[in-house]
Amino acid sequence: MTYREFRARLESGESTCSDMVERCLRQIESRADLNCFLEIFEERARRRAAEEDAKVRKGEFGKLSGMVIAIKDNICLKGERVSASSKILEGFESLFSATAVERLEAEGAIIIGRTNCDEFAMGSSNENSAYGEVQNPHDPSRVPGGSSGGSAAAVAAGLCHVALGSDTGGSIRQPASFCGVVGVKPTYGRVSRSGLIAYGSSFDQIGPLANNLDDAAICLEVMAGKDEKDNTSSHTEVRGYGNFRESEEKPKRIAYLKEYLESEGLDPEIKTFMLEQIQKLKDLGHVVEEVSFPYLDYMVPTYYVLTTAEASSNLARYDGVHFGYRSDQSSDLESTYIKSRSEGFGPEVKRRIMLGTFVLSSGYYDAYYSRGQKVRRLIKDRTQEIFKNYDFILTPSTPKTAFKIGDEEHAKDVTVMYLEDIFTVHANLAGNPAISIPLGNHSNGMPFGVQIMSPVFDEQGMFKAAHLMNSIND
Ligand code: GLN
Numbered sequence: 107m108t109y110r111e112f113r114a115r116l117e118s119g120e121s122t123c124s125d126m127v128e129r130c131l132r133q134i135e136s137r138a139d140l141n142c143f144l145e146i147f148e149e150r151a152r153r154r155a156a157e158e159d160a161k162v163r164k165g166e167f168g169k170l171s172g173m174v175i176a177i178k179d180n181i182c183l184k185g186e187r188v189s190a191s192s193k194i195l196e197g198f199e200s201l202f203s204a205t206a207v208e209r210l211e212a213e214g215a216i217i218i219g220r221t222n223c224d225e226f227a228m229g230s231s232n233e234n235s236a237y238g239e240v241q242n243p244h245d246p247s248r249v250p251g252g253s254s255g256g257s258a259a260a261v262a263a264g265l266c267h268v269a270l271g272s273d274t275g276g277s278i279r280q281p282a283s284f285c286g287v288v289g290v291k292p293t294y295g296r297v298s299r300s301g302l303i304a305y306g307s308s309f310d311q312i313g314p315l316a317n318n319l320d321d322a323a324i325c326l327e328v329m330a331g332k333d334e335k336d337n338t339s340s341h342t343e344v345r346g347y348g349n350f351r352e353s354e355e356k357p358k359r360i361a362y363l364k365e366y367l368e369s370e371g372l373d374p375e376i377k378t379f380m381l382e383q384i385q386k387l388k389d390l391g392h393v394v395e396e397v398s399f400p401y402l403d404y405m406v407p408t409y410y411v412l413t414t415a416e417a418s419s420n421l422a423r424y425d426g427v428h429f430g431y432r433s434d435q436s437s438d439l440e441s442t443y444i445k446s447r448s449e450g451f452g453p454e455v456k457r458r459i460m461l462g463t464f465v466l467s468s469g470y471y472d473a474y475y476s477r478g479q480k481v482r483r484l485i486k487d488r489t490q491e492i493f494k495n496y497d498f499i500l501t502p503s504t505p506k507t508a509f510k511i512g513d514e515e516h517a518k519d520v521t522v523m524y525l526e527d528i529f530t531v532h533a534n535l536a537g538n539p540a541i542s543i544p545l546g547n548h549s550n551g552m553p554f555g556v557q558i559m560s561p562v563f564d565e566q567g568m569f570k571a572a573h574l575m576n577s578i579n580d
Pocket residue numbers: 227228229230252253272273274275276277278305527
């Protein structure tokens with residue numbers, strides 16, 4: 107299901123936005139078993155489709171007329187509920203729409219519903235949701251990845267054209283890899299975070315998951331750009347991202363990272379696949395070189411020190427007074443805070459709040475938080491140095507394919523789960539854009555992605571690189 111195909115039919119009058127929405131609603135209902143959606147905005151979507159059809163009849167097309175989009179349950183849509191898959195936001199309704207969503211709707215997109223995710227976007231398997239796990243459409247016994255698991259599964263199952271996710275350490279790219287779809291984490295500051303429920307504010311970005319590069323590129327192009335409501339959004343000009351097919355004769359300079367390919371957790375089949383990709387690129391005359399990146403072992407620890415610190419502060423606002431859930435066991439202000447938070451948050455979120463509070467506490471601040479910041483700086487500097495010599499960096503998206511729901515190893519040891527993000531946290535720590543494209547098929551029947559990391563604000567080059575990788579695998 108690609109938007110391009112639908113668009114042609116819409117323009118020729120063979121199809122309508124209402125047809126498209128009805129088709130998606132039927133599909134969503136028929137795949138209720140996947141548990142991708144927490145809520146379907148049925149009436150709203152039908153109304154929006156009728157509005158868009160009226161415009162189409164007058165010949166007024168937006169860039170995304172009739173594109174059906176699902177949004178992760180941590181992105182706000184005015185007047186609709188949003189919960190970050192947490193009990194603590196039970197019953198809460200958004201007071202305004204995220205800027206990214208407003209921009210999509212202004213170009214004619216139709217929001218179909220909100221998708222399941224790990225609670226407050228903390229997780230790599232979607233098993234941390236207060237509303238149940240999501241099944242991977244390629245194998246129902248496996249996880250879809252996380253935290254944007256519902257979004258990835260919805261796109262992979264053909265329930266919508268595009269789904270939005272958020273990526274703090276890999277939450278778009280890792281589920282994209284597990285579900286065999288495209289997932290994009292833009293440069294930090296490329297897309298406004300206004301209306302995104304905050305997890306790690308200096309890491310978070312909204313981005314698209316899609317079945318193909320075209321749909322992802324055009325959505326990102328529409329969402330990107332300066333927004334007065336988010337001071338960290340960038341003024342840097344948004345170039346056209348959809349023109350990635352325009353051929354470039356010049357051979358590319360591509361880096362692959364030694365420590366990544368040698369990392370002990372990497373599945374041998376994924377490694378072999380990466381080496382084949384490198385060889386193919388070389389055969390075509392591209393310059394592909396091994397570069398050392400000695401900070402691999404520090405990535406995940408640095409990420410967890412800094413993001414939990416930010417999370418502990420961001421999540422302080424859920425106090426049982428301002429938003430959503432309030433414990434009925436409370437008797438005064440203090441017990442309202444304690445009981446509402448104890449009952450409202452799930453175990454992983456509590457773990458991170460405690461960890462974050464600890465690393466920020468006066469006795470340990472220098473030992474953990476400030477050190478984490480310094481390591482982040484080293485990672486950033488070294489990464490930007492690589493981009494002085496190379497057009498992009500090629501890595502696996504994930505060390506393995508999707509694991510089983512309830513997998514004991516992951517449940518027993520939280521660091522096993524944290525290491526799922528070993529290759530994706532890099533782009534969030536450094537701020538660079540990165541994309542996962544579904545190129546690999548494992549002998550276990552599961553897809554896996556290849557990741558391209560590009561210079562900051564070079565999303566255009568990133569899509570071209572992704573197109574190049576697609577074309578050498580045709
Ligand atoms: N899986 C990572 C985590 O648990 C990344 C989450 C994200 O990107 N939101 O934090």
